[in-house]
Amino acid sequence: MANELLFFMEVLVGGLLAGTMYSLVALGFVLIFKASATFNFSQGAMVFFSVLAFCGFMQDFNIPFVLAFILAAFLMVVVGLCTERLVLRPLMNASEDTVLMATIGLGYVLEGLAQAAWGVEVRRLDLGIGDFPVPWIADNLKLFISALDITAGLVAAIMIIGLFLLFKYTKIGLGLRAVADDAGAASSIGIPLKHIMLLVWSAAGVVALVAGMMWGARAGVQFALVDLALKALPVLIIGGFSSIPGAIIGGLIIGAVEKILEVYIGPFFGGAIEGWAPYVLAIFFLLYRPEGLFGEKIIRRV
Amino acid sequence: MSDNSVNILDIKNIEVMYDNVILALHDVSLKVPKGKVVALLGANGAGKSTTLKAVSTMLASERGKVTKGSIDYDGNSIEKQNPSQMVGLGMVQVLEGRRCFGHLTVEENIISGAYSRKLSKGDIDQELEKIYTYFLRLKERRKSQAAFTSGGEQQMIAVARAMMAKPKMLLLDEPTMGLAPQLVAEIFNIVKELNQKEGVSILLAEQNTNIALKNSDYGYIIETGKVMLEGTAESLLNNDKVKELYLGISKKGRKNFRDVLKEESLNKKIN
Numbered sequence: 001m002a003n004e005l006l007f008f009m010e011v012l013v014g015g016l017l018a019g020t021m022y023s024l025v026a027l028g029f030v031l032i033f034k035a036s037a038t039f040n041f042s043q044g045a046m047v048f049f050s051v052l053a054f055c056g057f058m059q060d061f062n063i064p065f066v067l068a069f070i071l072a073a074f075l076m077v078v079v080g081l082c083t084e085r086l087v088l089r090p091l092m093n094a095s096e097d098t099v100l101m102a103t104i105g106l107g108y109v110l111e112g113l114a115q116a117a118w119g120v121e122v123r124r125l126d127l128g129i130g131d132f133p134v135p136w137i138a139d140n141l142k143l144f145i146s147a148l149d150i151t152a153g154l155v156a157a158i159m160i161i162g163l164f165l166l167f168k169y170t171k172i173g174l175g176l177r178a179v180a181d182d183a184g185a186a187s188s189i190g191i192p193l194k195h196i197m198l199l200v201w202s203a204a205g206v207v208a209l210v211a212g213m214m215w216g217a218r219a220g221v222q223f224a225l226v227d228l229a230l231k232a233l234p235v236l237i238i239g240g241f242s243s244i245p246g247a248i249i250g251g252l253i254i255g256a257v258e259k260i261l262e263v264y265i266g267p268f269f270g271g272a273i274e275g276w277a278p279y280v281l282a283i284f285f286l287l288y289r290p291e292g293l294f295g296e297k298i299i300r301r302v
Numbered sequence: 303m304s305d306n307s308v309n310i311l312d313i314k315n316i317e318v319m320y321d322n323v324i325l326a327l328h329d330v331s332l333k334v335p336k337g338k339v340v341a342l343l344g345a346n347g348a349g350k351s352t353t354l355k356a357v358s359t360m361l362a363s364e365r366g367k368v369t370k371g372s373i374d375y376d377g378n379s380i381e382k383q384n385p386s387q388m389v390g391l392g393m394v395q396v397l398e399g400r401r402c403f404g405h406l407t408v409e410e411n412i413i414s415g416a417y418s419r420k421l422s423k424g425d426i427d428q429e430l431e432k433i434y435t436y437f438l439r440l441k442e443r444r445k446s447q448a449a450f451t452s453g454g455e456q457q458m459i460a461v462a463r464a465m466m467a468k469p470k471m472l473l474l475d476e477p478t479m480g481l482a483p484q485l486v487a488e489i490f491n492i493v494k495e496l497n498q499k500e501g502v503s504i505l506l507a508e509q510n511t512n513i514a515l516k517n518s519d520y521g522y523i524i525e526t527g528k529v530m531l532e533g534t535a536e537s538l539l540n541n542d543k544v545k546e547l548y549l550g551i552s553k554k555g556r557k558n559f560r561d562v563l564k565e566e567s568l569n570k571k572i573n
Binding site: 092093171174175177178180181182184185186187188189190191192 | 358360362363364365385386388389390394395396397401402403404405406410413414415417418460463464466467
């Protein structure tokens with residue numbers, strides 16, 4: 001019995017921590033959704049682009065880890081700048097659907113650019129953190145938990161605290177929240193939309209880089225990272241498209257539920273239900289709580 | 303009222319089109335003297351909001367364009383400006399329907415108005431205190447989420463937010479829409495006070511002709527995108543046609559100025 005409970009705990013904790021990896025990807029979506037009410041289809045491509053650039057800097061030019069990270073983050077700010085200038089500003093007065101279509105196009109451009117610049121082969125990314133159980137925890141708590149998962153959890157926690165402080169206590173954060181509520185009213189009092197867009201796309205780019213590094217270390221830096229966007233979708237539906245805590249909690253829920261279902265219910269379906277169980281959960285949310293757990297409710301005065 | 307230095311706003315014969323096809327304003331000319339309150343009156347769809355948006359340059363975001371005429375603010379043409387530049391020049395529009403940031407607190411809403419100014423935390427607090435002296439009611443509710451305040455409070459938030467930008471000129475678009483008579487009076491008292499104590503010039507679009515004229519220096523009446531009548535607020539209040547068409551003291555079945563003009567030209571022909 002004690003062993004069963006221990007096993008369940010291991011599945012649960014492992015799932016939760018793996019879930020933070022989804023949270024990291026979902027965070028980037030939330031940032032952009034808040035400012036422009038658009039689902040950014042190019043977020044997956046941004047993950048791929050940024051981490052491939054990071055690997056390229058490190059492996060092709062032998063740039064040290066920290067410097068390569070700074071360079072890649074800077075590159076993502078440049079990508080944000082170009083996106084604002086070349087894509088968003090000309091579409092300033094276009095409908096949200098038009099912007100949505102533009103993000104799909106932007107995704108293809110980024111994928112193409114990344115592969116043209118750094119090649120198409122799968123790269124190994126070694127962060128110096130192994131994807132195997134931490135011996136200390138295995139010995140003392142009898143839980144087998146991957147060091148990479150723990151790192152991802154810590155990184156996600158730091159990022160959410162940082163973003164929370166940025167939004168709550170800085171001037172540009174206030175501007176962002178104002179734009180998220182009513183872009184027209186924000187521009188009527190002189191909040192420059194282009195600065196806000198630039199901030200949001202740059203922040204989403206850096207978040208994409210961090211998410212990409214975590215996933216790259218686990219699964220290799222490869223084109224399949226683009227499809228991470230699809231994994232983030234149920235996370236967003238459950239957490240709410242406009243909520244940063246929602247992205248984190250949504251990721252945790254997806255991570256835990258998919259692991260538990262896989263282990264306990266999977267055998268009845270012949271296994272591998274991990275791949276589709278999150279979407280089933282998402283459908284239930286769409287039916288009964290479409291704004292997600294933490295999504296901003298549409299406040300209506302009566 | 304012809305000297306530019308006397309008029310903070312000078313609109314000359316503008317025509318406005320939406321989407322290159324819909325003609326919203328035919329011919330609107332209008333002046334706002336420095337430090338005065340000017341009312342722009344007319345029914346729904348007459349072109350009041352369009353006129354204000356032409357001035358604040360917010361037309362572009364609705365695919366509208368000034369196709370003829372000129373608009374001078376503080377002696378300079380506004381043709382090449384965008385909304386945030388206009389705010390920098392001291393012209394702020396309070397949009398129709400209040401448009402508060404619902405998820406922000408009352409105080410955050412007001413502070414967001416100072417976004418375009420480079421103020422320290424201390425300066426902002428000082429400005430806030432000054433603003434609260436005009437909007438006592440908002441001070442009590444400073445920590446509430448704006449979406450949960452009443453319609454009158456939201457209107458006050460919108461005006462207070464605009465005042466944080468330290469405007470020389472305010473454009474108010476139907477500030478009393480949907481408010482109870484008592485609140486309408488309260489809002490107008492605040493507007494009047496801001497005008498007198500802060501020296502803000504005001505261009506006010508209203509459907510509520512009576513109270514708007516009572517609180518203004520000068521008035522313009524527009525119909526279907528054209529100025530039909532203008533004059534001092536007093537003269538408009540005593541004008542028989544205004545009384546009949548806008549103040550509800552009706553004699554015949556005439557509905558607007560076009561009917562009046564038609565009748566007059568008919569009478570001329572008969573005579």
